[in-house]
Amino acid sequence: xxxxxxxxxxxxxxxxxxxxxxxxxxxxxxxxxxxxxxxxxxxxxxxxxxxxxxxxxxxxxxxxxxxxxxxxxxxxxxxxxxxxxxxxxxxxxxxxxxxxxxxxxxxxxxxx
Amino acid sequence: xxxxxxxxxxxxxxxxxxxxxxxxxxxxxxxxxxxxxxxxxxxxxxxxxxxxxxxxxxxxxxxxxxxxxxxxxxxxxxxxxxxxxxxxxxxxxxxxxxxxxxxxxxxxxx
Numbered sequence: 001x002x003x004x005x006x007x008x009x010x011x012x013x014x015x016x017x018x019x020x021x022x023x024x025x026x027x028x029x030x031x032x033x034x035x036x037x038x039x040x041x042x043x044x045x046x047x048x049x050x051x052x053x054x055x056x057x058x059x060x061x062x063x064x065x066x067x068x069x070x071x072x073x074x075x076x077x078x079x080x081x082x083x084x085x086x087x088x089x090x091x092x093x094x095x096x097x098x099x100x101x102x103x104x105x106x107x108x109x110x111x112x
Numbered sequence: 113x114x115x116x117x118x119x120x121x122x123x124x125x126x127x128x129x130x131x132x133x134x135x136x137x138x139x140x141x142x143x144x145x146x147x148x149x150x151x152x153x154x155x156x157x158x159x160x161x162x163x164x165x166x167x168x169x170x171x172x173x174x175x176x177x178x179x180x181x182x183x184x185x186x187x188x189x190x191x192x193x194x195x196x197x198x199x200x201x202x203x204x205x206x207x208x209x210x211x212x213x214x215x216x217x218x219x220x221x222x
Contacts, residue, residue: 006154042200042212043155056209090154098142098204103155 003027004104006091012110015081021107023074023091032074033101034066035090043090049074050096081111118201118213125221130188132216134201137182141203144177145210146186149198158186158199188218196220 004025013019023032031050035043048056049068063085065077074091088108092101115137124130136144142163147155161168161175161184168175174187188195201213 004154040215042215045209048209092155100143100145100157100160101210102157103147105154108152 004091004093004102006089006104006107008107009105010108010110012112013078013081014112015083017081018077018079020078021076021089021091021109023076023093023104024072025093025102025104026072027093027102028071029093029095029102030071031094031096031099032068033092033094034064034074034076035092035103037088037090037106047076078109081109083111085109086111116201116203116211116213118199118216120214121217121219123219123221124191126191126193128191130186130191130195130218130220132186132188132199132201132218134184134186134213135182136184136201136203136211138203138205138211139182140205141182143204144175144184145202145204146173146175147200147202147212149200149215151197155200191218191220193220193222 007022034046037043045058046060047066052068063080067075088106090106091104094101117135145160146158148158149155159170161177172189176185198215198217200215202210204210
């Protein structure tokens with residue numbers, strides 16, 4: 001099973017809302033990732049978790065708050081977003097170290 | 113820093129072979145990957161090659177790596193309309209981070 005699941009598939013939120021994106025994997029991967037992808041662009045790394053601890057934060061604004069409650073789950077809490085934050089948010093997971101990453105289907109976020 | 117370059121667009125006819133090219137700059141790259149992204153979907157890992165290999169074949173896919181020239185290619189044999197997608201080349205050199213190219217849009221016409 002090489003599946004990473006993400007919910008919701010689509011999300012529309014206002015700039016004052018608080019929402020969360022969820023990601024789950026059951027492959028025993030101890031590294032999990034959040035990426036942001038704008039249309040016709042490659043994914044941009046936002047955060048990396050290793051052993052449920054934040055190991056990389058690519059200078060992401062604090063209105064994005066990641067959380068890794070256990071080894072299978074990864075959340076991204078959203079608050080006071082801007083319209084330019086509208087994008088496809090992708091979760092990925094891998095074994096620790098230099099291993100292939102498996103991506104989820106993404107959450108299409110629209111900020112109005 | 114690391115850089116990965118790809119041509120942006122490729123158009124082929126159904127049944128032909130497609131070759132998507134990629135160049136990278138990081139000589140310490142250990143793995144190189146090809147991902148496929150269909151419209152509105154996530155990234156699907158197609159194949160990958162370790163940097164000490166020259167070639168890897170997996171059914172219709174052939175990956176060639178020229179480490180001296182830092183050139184990677186993906187050949188898709190007997191291309192089908194379902195192969196139409198964006199193909200991303202990516203490299204990693206450890207530390208669990210990937211550097212992606214800008215993606216090549218492959219259009220397969222009947």
